[in-house]
Amino acid sequence: MLNFGGQTKRRNINLGNKSKTSKRDVIVRAERDRARRAEERREFDAAVLIQRYIRRRLCQQHFFSEDSLRRLTLGEDGNESRGVHLFPAFGLKLYNFLPRHSFKQILVDYQSHFRTYPNALVNSHITDVLKIQDNDELLIDMLKAVNVSQLNTSQFINEGLMPFVKSCKAIGDDELQELCKFLQLVKSHYDVAGNGSSFLYPIISLPLSKDGTYPILEQLLLSLGWYKLIDIAGPLTPQSADVVFSNLCYVYEACEESYIQQNIMQCLSFMSPGSMSMFNEVYFGAIQKLFQSSFTQRLIDSVSQQETPVSVLGTYLAVSSLDEIGEKNNTLVLLLMNKPFVEMVFSRILGFSSIEEITGGNVDFFEICIQLLNFYLTLATDAEIFADNSTVPIPTITSFSEMLKQFVFQELWSTPLELRSRLLDPAIDLITRVYTRDSRLHFCSAAGNETFWESRDERFLKCAIYKMIDEYDGSYRAAYDAAGADPLTATRIAAQQHLKTEILAEKRAEWSRTNGQGQLRKLEVLVRVPFFIPFDQRVEIFYTLIALDKDRLGISGDAPAVSANMFMGMNGGGVRSTTISREHILEDAMGAYDSIGEKFKSKLSVNFVNEFGPEEGIDGGGVTKEFLTSVSDEGFKDAKYGLFRETAQHELYPRATRDRAALARLEFMGKIVGKCLYDHVLIDVALADFFLKKLLGASRLFRSTFDDLQSLDSALYASLNKLLGMSGKEIAALELTFEATDVLDPTGLRTVELIPGGRNIHVTRHNVLQYVLKLAEYKLDRSLTEAVAHFHRGLSGIIAPLWLEMFSARELEMLISGGTRDVDIADLRKNTEYGGYTDADATIVYLWEILGEMSAEERCKFVKFVTSVPQAPLRGFGSLEPRFGVRNAGREDLTRLPTASTCVNLLKLPDYGDKALLREKLLYSINSGARFDLS
Template identity: 30%
Template sequence: MLNFSGSTKKRVVNLGNKKQGYGNKSFLEQSRLQRQERELSKLKEKSAVVIQNHIRKYLVLRQLSSEVINNWLDFNIESREDWNSWIVKFIILCKWYLLKQKSDVTNQVLQLFNERVHDPPFEVNGETLNGLIQSLNFLFSKIEDLSVLDELFTALNGLISRYGVDHSDSVISNLIKYVKLDDKNTDNTIDLIFKINMHDSTNDFFNVLTLDVFDKPNKDYTSILRNEITPNDKTFSGYTQSSLITILYNYLIIQGDGDVFIQKDFEFIGSILEHVHCTLRLNDEDDMDIDEESIANTEVVIITERMSNTLDRLYSSSFVQGAVNLLKNQDPKSRNLALKILPELVNLYPPLKGKICMLLSIIPNCYTWFYETIQQHELFDIFINSKNDYVKVEDLEHLDKHSMESFWQTVFLFEESYSYWLIVSNDLESFKDDKLPLSKVKILLEFLKTVCLTLIFINDSTLFPQFENLKSISIALLKQLYIKNLRMKFLPRDFWFPKKLIFNVDLLLSLIAEEEEKRIQGLNEDEDEVDVGFSRRVKPSVPRDAATKLEVLKKLPFFIAFKDRVKVFQTLIDLDKQRSTDFNPFFYDEPRLTAKVNRDTILEDAYAAYHHQGANFKNRIQVEFYNQYGREIGIDGGGITKEFLTCVVKEGFDPNNAYELFKETFTDNQIYPNDKIYEIIHVGMDQEFQQQRLDYIRFLGMIIGKCLYENVLIDVSFAPFFLNKWCNDNMKNSINDLSYLDRELFVNLMKLTKMTNDELESLDLTFSINIQIDSKAYVFDLLPNGSNLHVNSSNILNYIHQLANFKLNQSLRVQTRYFLEGLFSIISSSWLSMFDCFELQMLISGGESDINIDDWKSNVEYGGYLDNDPSVRMFWEIVEEMTPQERFKLVKFVTSVSRAPLLGFGSLHPKFGIRNSGNDTLRLPTASTCVNLLKLPDYQDKKTMKEKLLYAINTDAGFDLS
């Protein structure tokens, strides 16, 4: 019953499983927490007990260690047994006690050990000695305190110095660590390392030679390296290129300048160089002195000048001669050793490789020996007798790899040294019998042709060691001999043409067109593409055969017919013109680059109008000619432009014009820059006028570029040594090119090489040139302080080369640079690199001394005439009766160009035309040069026609007869 009075008792039911005193947490959770608290408390108690036990043990051990150490320190040695026991206890101390002691305690122990070992009561036997060294080395590896390391080193040094060492793992690696920490005791530490030498790890011992701690020769070290060290093929395989160079450098320092190189030296150096595949460069060396292409795929190691001076010993006459003696040795091991050394030295440091090549060049019959050695190998027969233009992989795979490697190393060394000889020798001595006679050179060229094409078509470093270096020098040497043949003409004209290799010019043109366009547009940036020269790369999708043939065009252009290369050149120009048209579709409606040119001041007016245009000078120009009667009537449809260009060329390159920008050679009247400009600039006279002359020279470079760009042939002959710089990236001319400048000077200089020392001294020649400028004498030194350096038999060759360099390079450098700036603003330098200097001359002015009349007649279009009309037959009879000069004048009268088209009249656009201009026999023949059209009245009389034709072409009336 319910009680409504309010006093009824309440029954509380705990539905949440809660108890008083535990907040809101469940009973189970609280139980878990209490259990954890009890367990943690027990763990703390247990840990405390463990720590207490460890502390007790530590204190006991410390006390024991102290007692052991003190007992050892106080140990009285009266017998050998006592001595051995004392040593054994020391070994135990090193392994178990000393690492836990403070430095002062460890030092106290080591000091006592060093005192007793320094003057031992008894000897230490071998087994105990090894234990001592191992225990000391163990401490050495664990301790960092320098004072302790000093005592440890003293202990090790004392033991090893007194007793030697049979085996000692890792001691040297710890000593190297010590060297790096303590530079005060370096010499003693290195001494100890060399005492241990190969009794420790081979690798550890050679690691010390990677340290920069050697600064003077050491006979003891040299003896150890020569007599106790025998590196094998794998000794240096794991080292970086920089470490290998340091090892080589330190070996040379240790050996010293005064010592003669012996067989052991060559073996040690050869074992290092076998693994060296880098190029050295001084840390402050000018990059312009390095052939970047030749080291593109090679690691570059930077060295100091001190290292360079030491490594220079490898290029000394004694070392090179010793290596050459090994090379000529009948023992295969000696020859292989030389081939490890000499080829790598050639690649190692480009500024010094000339020393090796020079020393080889003065060894009698050296090149003959190389040639005969190469000729005896079966590979030579494979290449020389190949029915194809290059050898295929399957023809080489069956050969012994080691034999092939030795062969190609020999070939490489020969090519490098022979290339040097061709540079320093003149044409009169290049093929002397004690060098390499011409008969053998011709066979060598057959071999080289096949080698170069094989290296281009087969890119396989497993078949050709140092592939890039071998390829580079093979191509360079072949080019040198090609250029020498241009001068000396010892080969038939068809020698350079491939046997079976066919160059599809149309395919090459299409590839060049595609890639040149992509290059210009900047779309061809794939890193995996292949360099071909004209564009930067060819995509991998391009057939390998086509890509390699493009490489031939770039690197060995003379393998491709001249006319085919002219087609490539003209295609590149057409592409460039097409880009201008595509860029501006209204190009033909644009105002052209106009100029008003007076016939009396052609050069000045042309310069004023166009010299500032730069690359814009490629665009169409429009010229109005003026003479004493006023403006000439002709309308410029292209003919006046050609007339303008030829007139500027005639005036600008005339050596007798007011500016005297160019000169003529003594014998052939060929044009080259006036060297007086350089001389006047050099002495600091009339700088403003000389700058104006240089600006005119740059403009004339633009004019020549425009002539090439517009396919306008000009009647001017440039000196080959000047043209060399157009097509070979401003190359340096050599002594052989001096014959083009002054044949008499060249011959007289060659006579100097035959004179005795007394005869040379009687001439009182110095390394200087006396020059007259405005009646005042100036001295130009060929070398620093050259006027005080007298010429004698020891330096006569250097004098001749320095004189040739001054005449052909130095005195023309600034003028040539300005000219090429103008030329290359219109025509890319890479386009001209397809031609040699003589081909470039043909590209400029045509190659024939007369006109091919049959070709002319076969490529004429008639208007108002038939090809069998009497007037037409009379015209061609008259042409055949003309002199070559008259025929050239006739061609100029019609086309504004005095030369026949380079690729024949079939390539002339528009075609050469002859149109019937009526029956008025009183009229003279006229021409529309813009369309190459001769307007020929129907004279019906041969005599009248001839008189009128000759009068018209000789009048030189400009465009008043148009």
């Protein structure tokens, strides 16, 4: 191809057949064209619609202009009366197109006509206008225009007033007053019964908030309270009841009107303790005041007179116990001070004939009684419990405890898990508290009724659970060890707190198909309320657990040889040998055994050395009882270590200390006590009751109760109880603050605050209970927890806490130190072995006669002389290892005294053949306190 520049340009020409358009292409092109035309139509229609609205808007602006409305209102005759129909006819449109002052003028000019308008048009339009207001400019004029006789109250409140309350930024006092007067007028025309609830419920169910979500709500609520416009006349949902209750408390704080009290009680009847939500912090002060005013007394009176159901009081207590409220103690004190009320609730509950009758419809009374008695036992002294004018007399406590026992046993033994009562856990807490107090005072288990706490169900008592206990104990031990080595860490404390029940739940799921339900349930009884099982059975279980543990470690007499790795460095037969100096028993023992872990459970062979050299024949090659009792005596009683303090009753408890060496020794002393329990060795030590309870309360973080203070410091306990009974003036005169002075070595005296800022907070009549409880908490818990925890860590390294927690403090004392404070001579004689004597020899006959003639104290001294412990073994002398023995020490020198080898429980008795001489020599020996050193 030529161009004008003389150049050629190649052009490709397709000479082939041109491709044909397919049918699909035609269809696609047609669809595209239709879519385009449809879009064009939509755009055209939208433009037409916009133009239509613009023209309508322009027409409306012209129509609703002030000049046009004036011509329309006057008409041809110039009569302005036609203007009364403008607002009813046009309503919200009139508001939208007229200037505010013109609209306001219409409301003012015709409000007298609007108030009597023959239909609901005016009211409907007022509702529409009110809901879009964000200020109070038109409020008064609109309210004055409402025809109350034609008002649809629910519609006005929900669709008009509620949106206004939510969106209005501020409201003046005059406007607020006018609104309340209007609502009073509405209330007089409102049929409460017919409508079923308060007409202002939507407003009083709006929550206050810290950031002021609804700015005028606070003022409105208070005004509604002052004008008596709040009325809870119908049912509320549990969720809305929480908010309504909060608002009522907020109103009550400002205006303590009796009708508000009644409404609060009504609201409480709809609240559910189980679903109660956390209250907004805006309400904390108001709700707390509800528990510091006359409301509590009015509620008590109302419940007593059966005007208010007791469930309302239960909910009231549930609110008081919430962490953010913290008024439960004060509330329970007020309840307990009202003795007629306490008598009423307990007489009601004790009047029921069966547990089924209580759980079927009277559970509220049961719950109140549980809470009252639990708190009463927390505060009441022993003297108050036994006093004639006691708030809850001993017969009432005993009868209610019997009912509690039946309830708890039935729930655990007979009731399926999914059907158990929500009161089971509170009931177990209370019955455990009663049992703990009774184990010391015996008001339930009095003479003739010693088996009060034991179940009488034969099927339950015959149910054997040893195999299940072994499996459960293994899982518990693994979980306990996994929680960590330090009992003071937050992780371990949290893990231990519910460990027993958590492992129980796991094993329940695991065993549900392979084990009988009876065994599972008895195991739960053992874990949660062990005192339902007879003491002898529990002791048997305890020693069975020890035997199973010995089998696990291979250190029992019948067990296969233990692995060489575990007890490397021991003598043949798994016996660990060491040398101990008599002058440094505790330090040498710690050096030899403190770091060997579970190896300390094995048999021990101890060689003592004294200032003259090695001692021969002291332990006889067996378990070193002499070693354990000697370490116990030095660790507990030697002043050079000062590990323990003594109460006024000469009972021991750990000294509060931060010294790491002292804490290490306390931990080792725990191991020694554990080893004694493990090997059935009794030691002569009296531990304070509160300390024993702490050892049984690891899952409760070693916490004590107020009545435990009597065991620690009876004088302080009496003083604090006296303080609780003082008047406000008497308390003020003492000038007490929330501080405590204590001795903590090595820093000496120190002053600590019982609560933050306590040195600046004076004790008053209002907070004296808090002061008493906080002081007791410091003395019993805060100052001693570290020392107790270290002792417990040593103890639990040998004896798992689960094993110990089967027993009460008194029972644990018996496991450690033996049985009763007297000796069963017949049992001792039946279990005595002789060497060189027979039972018919004159000296032996005289021995038993003399022991029978001794006082109980002298018999205990005799047993201590021979065994090192002044009490009989827990399960009788048949369980003493080795058996009590009397060996003939000959007739060559009858001036010699009887001597003893306590390590083998052996009395070496010369063959005096004379009763008077035997009595003289025996009494001298047992009163001298000497044993083997007189040999």
